[in-house]
Amino acid sequence: MRLIHNLNEKYTSVSIIGLAKNAGKTVTMNYLIEEAYEADILLGLTSTGRDGERTDLVTDTDKPEIFVSEGTIIATAKSTLEMGDAGLEILESTEFTSPMGNIIICRVKEEGCVQIAGPVNSRDMMKVKDRMLDYGAQLVLIDGAIDRKAVSSPLITDSCIVSTGAVISRDIKKVVLETAYFVEIYSLPKVEDERLEELRESLDRTCIIDRDYKIVYPEIKTGLGRGKTLTTYVDDDTRYIYIAGAATSSMLRDLTNGNRNYEIIIEDGTKVFSDRFSWNELRRKGLRVKVLNSINIEAVTVNPLSPYGYSFDSSELTERISGCLKEIKVFDVLAL
Incomplete structure (x- = not known):
């Protein structure tokens, strides 16, 4: 079964958390967007930061664009609406704000690329997520980040996908250990009392x-x-x-x-x-x-390439992380 089918059957919202910049979370989101399109699953998309721009404003490195199909529901800051080439229909101008302006909920009328900059406040994000579901989204994907990991709280999303990669360290062992540590923290047992x-x-x-x-x-x-x-x-x-x-x-x-x-x-x-x-x-x-509330980690995606000029063998990195995590699916979306 494809990952998108598994997510859609079990959840209505999923966060994608990158353990560092360039860990591959936007690539993971694009992979899920493509899977959803092929499976005829209507997505809602938003982000805790800014995603979809061609160049990272911090590291000055190339970033993957976000390509969306007709019908997709998007929650993004007003100032980003004209930064892509997708045709958008405004459904609602919300009362929620971000550093880039008020959050607007749109429906894609013509496929194309978009930039997404959603709410940064967890409470606002939860409400925006619910509104996208009200507008018909079957599954909401939220592009998160390690410094804004609260978005993966069970109070906001039903599950999360963790994106990790070579950017964490030149030492593959450290990449594996840091990933395993993060997953351990997120997998703390629920108190049964x-x-x-x-x-x-x-x-x-x-x-x-x-x-x-x-x-x-x-x-x-x-x-x-x-x-x-x-x-x-x-x-x-x-x-x-x-x-x-x-x-x-x-x-x-x-x-x-x-x-x-x-x-x-x-x-x-x-x-x-x-x-x-x-x-x-x-x-x-x-x-x-x-x-009190357990977090469902549905999968870990790996990016064996670092923007700093070094890389790991994809199979080796995937296998070593998988060996530490046992029951969680680990894969490189570009190697599928």
Whole structure:
């Protein structure tokens, strides 16, 4: 079964997250657009940044254009509407904004290339996604980025595809390890506790939950030193520490030192802000983190070419990453 069929059967929205610039997320999106066209699946498209321009404005390297077929629904900033050659019908001028202007929802009337610059706010993105579905999109694809990974939160999209590649490092081993680390963070296990599910509405801020499921809300006024502050509320009866917002390396380190067998709970994997080395060190020390909402990683795509003049063998890179991830499909879309 083609990937697009699998996505369309299971989800209504999918984010594509690139682990770095030039990791191949736009190529992945173009691959899915082509598959959707052949399968007669109506897509909705938007982006957390800017995509479809011929030249990357930061690295001054060539970028793939985005070619869309008739009927496709697009959510993009008003200033980008005339930057492509596709014929567009404006369906709605929304109240949502971006650095490039108000977000406009359009339908493609004549196929061609487009530039896309959608909302950067997660709440706005969720609403824009829903409006594209209301206009008839069967599946919404959101082009994301590692620095805007919240778009892959289960609260916004149903699933995500991770794009990785040679641009991460000249060392293929590092590319594999960084990719495996990111997937591990996104694949953190969901906490299975019916009593905790009953308390979901009470988990609106950082708190301590004891063995009897009594909740204590620490007085925390600043993010600095929050981990150490939280540990002063911990005792042998602590069952969970729920972190609302970012779980940083320093906070997780404070909570891991002297851990009395409690578990740390976060909303989802997008809330972890840690580097690979710190994370692995904390895991060795006994860090246990679970999530309230699990993220579905449907596939990992690889780009063996770097814009800096070096490359890897596509098969070797794909096989080495696949060997680390086991159950997740890994492939180079240009090698299919």
